Amino acid sequence: SWWGFDAEDSTEALQAAINSGTSKLIVEDMGSPWIVKPLLLADDQEIVFEEGVEILAKRGEFKGRGDTLVTARDIENVTLRGYGATFRMWQEDYDNPDLYEHGEWRHTLAIRGSTNINVYGLTLTQSGGDGIYLGIGEDGATNRDIHIKDVVCDRNYRQGISVITAENLLIEDTIMRNTSGTAPQAGIDFEPNNPGERLVNVVMRNCLTENNNSSGYMFYLRPLNADSIPVSVRIENCRSINDRGHSARVITDGTVESAVGGTIEFVDCVFENSNQPGISVSKPAEQGLVSFERC
Numbered sequence: 001s002w003w004g005f006d007a008e009d010s011t012e013a014l015q016a017a018i019n020s021g022t023s024k025l026i027v028e029d030m031g032s033p034w035i036v037k038p039l040l041l042a043d044d045q046e047i048v049f050e051e052g053v054e055i056l057a058k059r060g061e062f063k064g065r066g067d068t069l070v071t072a073r074d075i076e077n078v079t080l081r082g083y084g085a086t087f088r089m090w091q092e093d094y095d096n097p098d099l100y101e102h103g104e105w106r107h108t109l110a111i112r113g114s115t116n117i118n119v120y121g122l123t124l125t126q127s128g129g130d131g132i133y134l135g136i137g138e139d140g141a142t143n144r145d146i147h148i149k150d151v152v153c154d155r156n157y158r159q160g161i162s163v164i165t166a167e168n169l170l171i172e173d174t175i176m177r178n179t180s181g182t183a184p185q186a187g188i189d190f191e192p193n194n195p196g197e198r199l200v201n202v203v204m205r206n207c208l209t210e211n212n213n214s215s216g217y218m219f220y221l222r223p224l225n226a227d228s229i230p231v232s233v234r235i236e237n238c239r240s241i242n243d244r245g246h247s248a249r250v251i252t253d254g255t256v257e258s259a260v261g262g263t264i265e266f267v268d269c270v271f272e273n274s275n276q277p278g279i280s281v282s283k284p285a286e287q288g289l290v291s292f293e294r295c
Contacts, residue, residue: 001028009058011036018042029053033088037061041072041080049122051084059090062128065103068110069127074137076115083121083150091157094128095181104158104182105129113137115144123152131156131176135164142167142198149173157181160212161188165197170205177210184220185213187243190233191220199231199262207238209247216240216274219250221260226287230262239270240278247271250290252283259287269295 003020004013007030014036017025025047027034033056041047049055057069069087072078087108094100106128111117112135124131131153134143142165149172153160160176163169176187184191187209190199199221209216217235224231240247248271252259269292271278281290 001030005030005034007032008035009037010034011039011058015039018045018047024048026050027053036069038067039070041070041075041078043075044077046079046081049080049082049085053082053085055087057089059093062089062094062106063100065101066105068105068107070108071110071112072114072117073112074114074141078114078116079118079120080122081120085121086123086125088125089127091126091128091155091181094157103128107133108156109133110135111143111146113141113143117143118147119151121150123154125154125156127156129157130159130162132161133164134162134166134169136197140196144168146170154178155180159184159186159189160209163188163190163199163202164192165199166202167198167200169202171203171207172205173207175208175210177208177212180213183214184218186218186245187212187216187240189218189220192223194223195225195228197224198229199233200229202233204235204238208241209239209243210241212243214243215245215247215249216243217248219264221250221252224260225253225258226256226261228260231260231264231288232262233264234267235265235269236267237269239272240274241272244275246276246280247274247278249280250283252288254284256284256287259284261288263289263291265291265293266295267293271295
């Protein structure tokens, strides 16, 4: 609040605080939301959102189909710490064709081509896209060294989390639930867009997908091919409960010559009460390994 607080629009103040160069920024609970238009994060900063803080998308804004509440683009060394804090948007507005052009990229938090990004304790809700989106940066740069822990992605429009490209990604103790709006509507979807993207050393541990309108743990890997860097993903002690699609679904291209290699491991996982088969795997027998151990 050193930089100001305006109960109607705090965008300028909060962006100025982020741009100030301070190594640690504390966002206080002012008794009403910090109402903002899109915000851009900066290098080398820890932002602590105090318990009770709500970062709220300004209603009537975010007209661009790709407007995101908070974006980390081509930066490094950022921690967002928000136990008991919430990032919230206006999903029902974005789904109204009388108000908004349809889109699926109005994410709550987008991480693009960034390194050493930590997200702890936040609740990310009611986006017009994903709770968290991990996509490419400038010149197709991947995300590296990303840690997401104790996060709740609730009632988002497209996915709880979308992973387009990442290397050294750890997601722990995170809940992805109630996704509904536009396909794929998964809890988490690993969905690279082209062969040059990667899913390398990705680990999920102690996570829950629940009551999503499609699959819990979704891998749509057809855009990768046999020349892509092999995938390496481990899902351990995770659960899918009451997801309306499959609990776990893996799809690669259909031939050895075109399908990506690598390994996807599910270890000590529980798949319960999905509307479609709990496990669905579509891939060439000879290319790549999908394994289920003590599930």
